Amino acid sequence: xxxxxxxxxxxxxxxxxxxxxxxxxxxxxxxxxxxxxxxxxxxxxxxxxxxxxxxxxxxxxxxxxxxxxxxxxxxxxxxxxxxxxxxxxxxxxxxxxxxxxxxxxxxxxxxxxxxxxxxxxxxxxxxxxxxxxxxxxxxxxxxxxxxxxxxxxxxxxxxxxxxxxxxxxxxxxxxxxxxxxxxxxxxxxxxxxxxxxxxxxxxxxxxxxxxxxxxxxxxxxxxxxxxxxxxxxxxxxxxxxxxxxxxxxxxxxxxxxxxxxxxxxxxxxxxxxxxxxxxxxxxxxxxxxxxxxxxxxxxxxxxxxxxxxxxxxxxxxxxxxxxxxxxxxxxxxxxxxxxxxxxxxxxxxxxxxxxxxxxxxxxxxxxxxxxxxxxxxxxxxxxxxxxxxxxxxxxxxxxxxxxxxxxxxxxxxxxxxxxxxxxxxxxxxxxxxxxxxxxxxxxxxxxxxxxxxxxxxxxxxxxxxxxxxx
Amino acid sequence: xxxxxxxxxxxxxxxxxxxxxxxxxxxxxxxxxxxxxxxxxxxxxxxxxxxxxxxxxxxxxxxxxxxxxxxxxxxxxxxxxxxxxxxxxxxxxxxxxxxxxxxxxxxxxxxxxxxxxxxxxxxxxxxxxxxxxxxxxxxxxxxxxxxxxxxxxxxxxxxxxxxxxxxxxxxxxxxxxxxxxxxxxxxxxxxxxxxxxxxxxxxxxxxxxxxxxxxxxxxxxxxxxxxxxxxxxxxxxxxxxxxxxxxxxxxxxxxxxxxxxxxxxxxxxxxxxxxxxxxxxxxxxxxxxxxxxxxxxxxxxxxxxxxxxxxxxxxxxxxxxxxxxxxxxxxxxxxxxxxxxxxxxxxxxxxxxxxxxxxxxxxxxxxxxxxxxxxxxxxxxxxxxxxxxxxxxxxxxxxxxxxxxxxxxxxxxxxxxxxxxxxxxxxxxxxxx
Numbered sequence: 087x088x089x090x091x092x093x094x095x096x097x098x099x100x101x102x103x104x105x106x107x108x109x110x111x112x113x114x115x116x117x118x119x120x121x122x123x124x125x126x127x128x129x130x131x132x133x134x135x136x137x138x139x140x141x142x143x144x145x146x147x148x149x150x151x152x153x154x155x156x157x158x159x160x161x162x163x164x165x166x167x168x169x170x171x172x173x174x175x176x177x178x179x180x181x182x183x184x185x186x187x188x189x190x191x192x193x194x195x196x197x198x199x200x201x202x203x204x205x206x207x208x209x210x211x212x213x214x215x216x217x218x219x220x221x222x223x224x225x226x227x228x229x230x231x232x233x234x235x236x237x238x239x240x241x242x243x244x245x246x247x248x249x250x251x252x253x254x255x256x257x258x259x260x261x262x263x264x265x266x267x268x269x270x271x272x273x274x275x276x277x278x279x280x281x282x283x284x285x286x287x288x289x290x291x292x293x294x295x296x297x298x299x300x301x302x303x304x305x306x307x308x309x310x311x312x313x314x315x316x317x318x319x320x321x322x323x324x325x326x327x328x329x330x331x332x333x334x335x336x337x338x339x340x341x342x343x344x345x346x347x348x349x350x351x352x353x354x355x356x357x358x359x360x361x362x363x364x365x366x367x368x369x370x371x372x373x374x375x376x377x378x379x380x381x382x383x384x385x386x387x388x389x390x391x392x393x394x395x396x397x398x399x400x401x402x403x404x405x406x407x408x409x410x411x412x413x414x415x416x417x418x419x420x421x422x423x424x425x426x427x428x429x430x431x432x433x434x435x436x437x438x439x440x441x442x443x444x445x446x447x448x449x450x451x452x453x454x455x456x457x458x459x460x461x462x463x464x465x466x467x468x469x470x471x472x473x474x475x476x477x478x479x480x481x482x483x484x485x486x487x488x489x490x491x492x493x494x495x496x497x498x499x500x501x502x503x504x505x506x507x508x509x510x511x512x513x514x515x516x517x518x519x520x521x522x523x524x525x526x527x528x529x530x531x532x533x534x535x536x537x538x539x540x541x542x543x544x545x546x547x548x549x550x551x552x553x554x555x556x
Numbered sequence: 557x558x559x560x561x562x563x564x565x566x567x568x569x570x571x572x573x574x575x576x577x578x579x580x581x582x583x584x585x586x587x588x589x590x591x592x593x594x595x596x597x598x599x600x601x602x603x604x605x606x607x608x609x610x611x612x613x614x615x616x617x618x619x620x621x622x623x624x625x626x627x628x629x630x631x632x633x634x635x636x637x638x639x640x641x642x643x644x645x646x647x648x649x650x651x652x653x654x655x656x657x658x659x660x661x662x663x664x665x666x667x668x669x670x671x672x673x674x675x676x677x678x679x680x681x682x683x684x685x686x687x688x689x690x691x692x693x694x695x696x697x698x699x700x701x702x703x704x705x706x707x708x709x710x711x712x713x714x715x716x717x718x719x720x721x722x723x724x725x726x727x728x729x730x731x732x733x734x735x736x737x738x739x740x741x742x743x744x745x746x747x748x749x750x751x752x753x754x755x756x757x758x759x760x761x762x763x764x765x766x767x768x769x770x771x772x773x774x775x776x777x778x779x780x781x782x783x784x785x786x787x788x789x790x791x792x793x794x795x796x797x798x799x800x801x802x803x804x805x806x807x808x809x810x811x812x813x814x815x816x817x818x819x820x821x822x823x824x825x826x827x828x829x830x831x832x833x834x835x836x837x838x839x840x841x842x843x844x845x846x847x848x849x850x851x852x853x854x855x856x857x858x859x860x861x862x863x864x865x866x867x868x869x870x871x872x873x874x875x876x877x878x879x880x881x882x883x884x885x886x887x888x889x890x891x892x893x894x895x896x897x898x899x900x901x902x903x904x905x906x907x908x909x910x911x912x913x914x915x916x917x918x919x920x921x922x923x924x925x926x927x928x929x930x931x932x933x934x935x936x937x938x939x940x941x942x943x944x945x946x947x948x949x950x951x952x953x954x955x956x957x958x959x960x961x962x963x964x965x966x967x968x969x970x971x972x973x974x975x976x977x978x979x980x981x982x983x984x985x986x987x988x989x
Binding site: 214215216217245246249253302398399400401402403416417418419420421422425426427428429430434438449450453454457460461463464465467468469511512515516517518519520534535537545546549550551554555556 | 643644645646647648676677680797822825842843844845846847848849851852853854855856857876877879880881883887890891893894895897898899900901942946947948949950951968969971972975976978979
């Protein structure tokens with residue numbers, strides 16, 4: 087129940103984006119009437135809580151003799167990687183020339199992948215311990231709260247971050263508001279590094295997202311309070327009225343007119359101008375199809391449907407529209423809109439050629455998204471959908487990076503990209519495998535062989551089990 | 557092509573039939589008692605029970621013979637702590653009989669008539685290799701949640717293997733909330749209710765005298781009498797190390813209590829005490845977050861450390877989804893095998909891990925002699941797997957429960973088949989079946 091509400095309800099609109107209103111207004115004045123001096127474009131700071139993250143110290147590092155999944159569907163057996171200055175320098179086969187002055191790690195019998203990217207997490211916003219005082223993921227006081235930013239709720243001391251790193255090889259994640267609201271607020275993409283501040287975790291330059299939610303959660307939460315929406319048609323009516331208002335706000339700004347700053351509208355205008363990506367919690371196929379029409383009605387694009395347990399019913403439509411599905415392997419039955427789940431959802435979406443992502447929405451499952459992908463891959467193979475290991479890894483790194491707008495920087499092991507890398511002690515699609523080392527921007531942030539490379543949050547310091555293997 | 561494959565796979569196993577005598581040969585045979593798998597093994601089931609299993613077992617003449625082709629053959633998984641059968645859709649309250657939140661009764665509640673063998677979770681869990689389950693009611697408004705059952709997941713109307721197989725009670729934060737806001741109230745209420753039941757057993761007329769203080773009904777007292785004398789195992793949810801120690805002390809007042817600890821997140825901190833008390837535990841082994849202040853010491857090494865200390869450790873799937881995803885038991889057990897390879901961590905061997913989801917939970921509920929392994933005399937619950945059952949994505953290819961071949965097809969499979977090609981054909985999807 088908690089999961090259903092948390093996961094589905096949160097919709098955060100995060101606003102780190104750059105220039106929604108100002109950009110529009112400049113573009114317009116340039117194109118139309120260059121001489122209109124009266125309308126002075128309004129500029130608001132679009133990045134008032136800027137990232138302070140910088141990579142941690144790196145060493146020239148080589149892993150050799152390892153099986154590599156490059157994150158974009160490629161595989162190299164007996165391969166090597168060179169990491170330098172926080173970047174992937176190169177990957178290749180046994181013939182690739184290696185630097186002589188590097189730290190060399192023998193990867194024989196091991197596997198190397200891009201770090202796992204979880205596109206759907208509430209770490210920090212619903213941290214451990216899950217006490218009421220920490221319940222910061224749903225601003226469930228109004229069905230639309232695009233003005234809230236999930237980063238303002240993130241508690242960097244959530245022990246869940248270190249579990250996701252050490253057990254799950256997670257190097258980046260999107261923290262979303264919950265799904266109580268139709269428009270829950272802005273999401274934020276984080277590097278999975280410990281920090282005193284959330285700014286110290288923010289993925290530099292990642293676009294903001296807007297969390298939206300379909301279906302049961304918003305209508306239950308607000309219907310239960312005797313407010314609109316109490317039905318699915320109410321959900322759409324409130325959404326459409328809000329988008330209409332946002333379109334008017336944006337037009338005013340595009341026209342260079344003075345506006346009273348409205349944080350909610352600022353987020354939605356950012357969506358309409360394409361700077362903020364929509365992450366829409368939605369289970370049912372029929373509702374997803376309606377959301378697609380709504381997005382066209384108001385001129386925005388859905389990046390990803392989250393949960394999407396019925397994507398398999400409209401996989402062809404999702405492929406045509408270029409919308410990603412972020413899914414579980416096999417969660418089902420906890421609520422009505424999760425009743426038609428099938429174990430083959432992920433491989434069927436993949437087979438249709440639509441963007442396929444494995445997500446967690448859960449502080450436990452984020453620790454084994456590789457295992458969830460393995461189950462989905464096996465389910466696909468049983469019905470004749472041939473998915474190789476290296477193809478399935480795209481569900482865990484490159485595709486979520488694409489859906490988050492960061493695929494040019496991370497999510498695969500192409501030269502020049504961030505060295506967000508996991509060395510696994512075996513095939514990561516086996517239950518018997520765990521991360522051995524995790525690098526983020528080339529810095530070794532976890533090492534199973536070195537207890538000192540195991541982060542311990544302030545909360546766990548001085549508590550039973552401090553620094554334990556977990 | 558895909559459809560043809562599915563049909564041919566389905567044709568291998570018939571719809572449930574009467575108990576059949578069957579010998580499964582050429583198996584990578586797992587007995588489930590912690591012994592190592594045996595290649596070239598045979599298991600013989602007659603009259604619904606295992607009569608022989610091992611290498612070099614002769615196949616009786618005239619008996620149906622199934623060639624496992626070298627695949628893993630195991631006892632069915634025993635879900636160690638679950639709510640399978642008690643709910644269809646959790647958030648649809650009419651389908652959800654986990655807890656009797658507004659009932660006047662507590663310990664006397666008996667889940668048996670609430671079980672729905674026709675529910676889709678039964679079929680889905682069965683298709684993942686689970687053949688038996690220990691089912692407990694969920695905590696309600698009262699301290700004692702009521703009596704659980706051991707059930708089978710066969711495709712028939714008779715689900716109960718053993719009714720009133722356990723009594724369930726939660727201590728810790730949960731119990732405290734029910735008893736009045738403090739652990740002190742939990743321990744006192746527990747003691748008072750048991751004393752009332754004991755007094756009632758000696759002289760039923762005395763129950764009224766206890767009524768105001770102990771707050772139990774006659775039916776509750778009846779059930780608690782069986783807890784006091786050890787007839788009904790008492791499953792106690794408890795996580796904090798200090799709470800575990802105090803729960804073990806309950807036997808000072810009630811020496812015949814047959815305790816089974818559930819959760820036990822901080823058990824590794826008091827593993828020696830638990831082992832000395834010879835109390836079995838059921839854990840959800842991947843719990844590693846301090847979700848509450850009574851789970852500060854949470855670690856995935858809990859199960860392995862308890863096992864190493866000599867505690868009987870069953871692995872279950874709870875605090876996650878305890879009704880729909882019992883199939884996670886094999887994944888969790890597999891993770892314990894993986895943990896054994898992590899420096900500084902504790903896990904289990906493959907053989908121990910498999911036993912922790914088959915014979916060990918059977919033993920915890922006092923049924924080791926009748927379910928949970930392929931030793932002679934146990935129920936004919938047998939699974940043939942397509943791969944290592946503790947590996948990700950492995951699935952049963954055939955299942956027998958009490959010697960009856962079971963359907964492996966679920967409602968989910970039907971939905972999948974309908975949408976293998978999502979586009980509608982000449983007629984809408986509703987005509988495609």
